[in-house]
Amino acid sequence: MNDSTQEILKKCSNLLQDIKSKNPLIHHITNYVTINDCANVVIAIGGSPVMAMDKNEVEDIVRQADSLVINIGTLQESNIDSMIIAGKKANELKIPVVLDPVGIGATAFRYHTVQKLLTEIKFSVIKGNMSEIKKLYGLKVKTKGVDSDTDQMNGGVIAKNLANQLGTVVAITGKEDCISDGQDLYTILNGETMLTSITGTGCMTTSIIGTFLGLSNESVYAAIAGTMLMGIAGEKAHQLLRENEGSGSYKAKLMDCINLFNKDTYIKEGRLYVEKGSQSV
Ligand SMILES: Nc1ncnc2c1ncn2[C@@H]1O[C@H](COP(=O)(O)OP(=O)(O)O)[C@@H](O)[C@H]1O
Numbered sequence: 229m230n231d232s233t234q235e236i237l238k239k240c241s242n243l244l245q246d247i248k249s250k251n252p253l254i255h256h257i258t259n260y261v262t263i264n265d266c267a268n269v270v271i272a273i274g275g276s277p278v279m280a281m282d283k284n285e286v287e288d289i290v291r292q293a294d295s296l297v298i299n300i301g302t303l304q305e306s307n308i309d310s311m312i313i314a315g316k317k318a319n320e321l322k323i324p325v326v327l328d329p330v331g332i333g334a335t336a337f338r339y340h341t342v343q344k345l346l347t348e349i350k351f352s353v354i355k356g357n358m359s360e361i362k363k364l365y366g367l368k369v370k371t372k373g374v375d376s377d378t379d380q381m382n383g384g385v386i387a388k389n390l391a392n393q394l395g396t397v398v399a400i401t402g403k404e405d406c407i408s409d410g411q412d413l414y415t416i417l418n419g420e421t422m423l424t425s426i427t428g429t430g431c432m433t434t435s436i437i438g439t440f441l442g443l444s445n446e447s448v449y450a451a452i453a454g455t456m457l458m459g460i461a462g463e464k465a466h467q468l469l470r471e472n473e474g475s476g477s478y479k480a481k482l483m484d485c486i487n488l489f490n491k492d493t494y495i496k497e498g499r500l501y502v503e504k505g506s507q508s509v
């Protein structure tokens with residue numbers, strides 16, 4: 229691990245402490261499958277969630293918020309205007325916005341909505357699984373609902389190129405997580421296959437990134453800190469599983485590990501690989 233890796237882990241650690249002391253408010257326009265889990269992870273790391281979707285109130289809510297999470301998991305026509313109103317207001321007020329394009333490859337409706345969101349809103353971070361980011365990048369993908377493509381090949385190149393194209397930070401989750409601001413590439417080796425045995429770990433990762441964004445003006449560190457937190461917590465939760473305990477117990481332990489994640493955890497457990505811009509990926 230080189231110095232710059234250590235510095236980044238320290239930065240993640242400091243950001244987490246800031247969340248705990250400042251309690252940022254995170255506005256979500258999100259899906260009804262994982263909404264409660266997303267609210268709980270935000271609280272577990274020290275933030276304060278508010279879920280508000282109606283177009284009559286999103287502008288008032290986002291004004292009070294430190295960041296905005298837009299997640300299209302159960303996209304409905306009525307929420308598209310809300311997303312655009314909230315996103316534009318957030319941009320105007322310089323409140324960071326993160327997008328999770330859940331299941332973008334599953335329907336034309338989701339795909340065209342994301343294209344519209346991209347023309348109307350400037351996102352600080354776009355976080356998706358491999359299928360979602362490949363679709364956004366214009367590749368042909370095998371789509372099965374909101375599930376991810378297990379082929380993780382070229383994740384680094386895709387993250388970097390897409391981040392460049394869209395002028396944002398791109399975070400791809402999977403066996404390895406690839407994060408890029410278009411210049412540097414950060415690969416997170418933390419993670420645990422059991423994270424895929426419960427729904428919502430991707431959405432929760434996005435909400436955690438959103439919480440970090442509420443305090444950091446460097447989006448790439450918010451994306452690293454948020455993504456790595458889920459990977460490490462996933463590993464720790466797995467270590468705590470006893471015989472005869474399955475995905476239900478894993479979910480409860482995951483929430484505990486997210487809540488008990490402390491300032492030293494990044495430094496002790498973080499497995500991060502950094503490739504600076506001049507190095508080709
Ligand atoms: N094969 C895997 N091995 C280890 N960790 C994984 C694996 N697949 C996904 N993860 C982790 O699970 C979490 C959710 O990622 P992912 O499954 O890609 O998102 P989504 O739930 O949106 O499909 C992330 O923390 C990611 O690092």
Ligand SMILES: Cc1ncsc1CCOP(=O)(O)O
Pocket residue numbers: 259261262301302330374427428429430431432
């Ligand atoms: C199952 C499902 N269906 C629509 S949204 C959703 C949750 C997706 O959560 P994640 O992207 O974290 O797996």
Ligand SMILES: [Mg+2]
Pocket residue numbers: 328330356357374430431
């Ligand atoms: Mg997802």
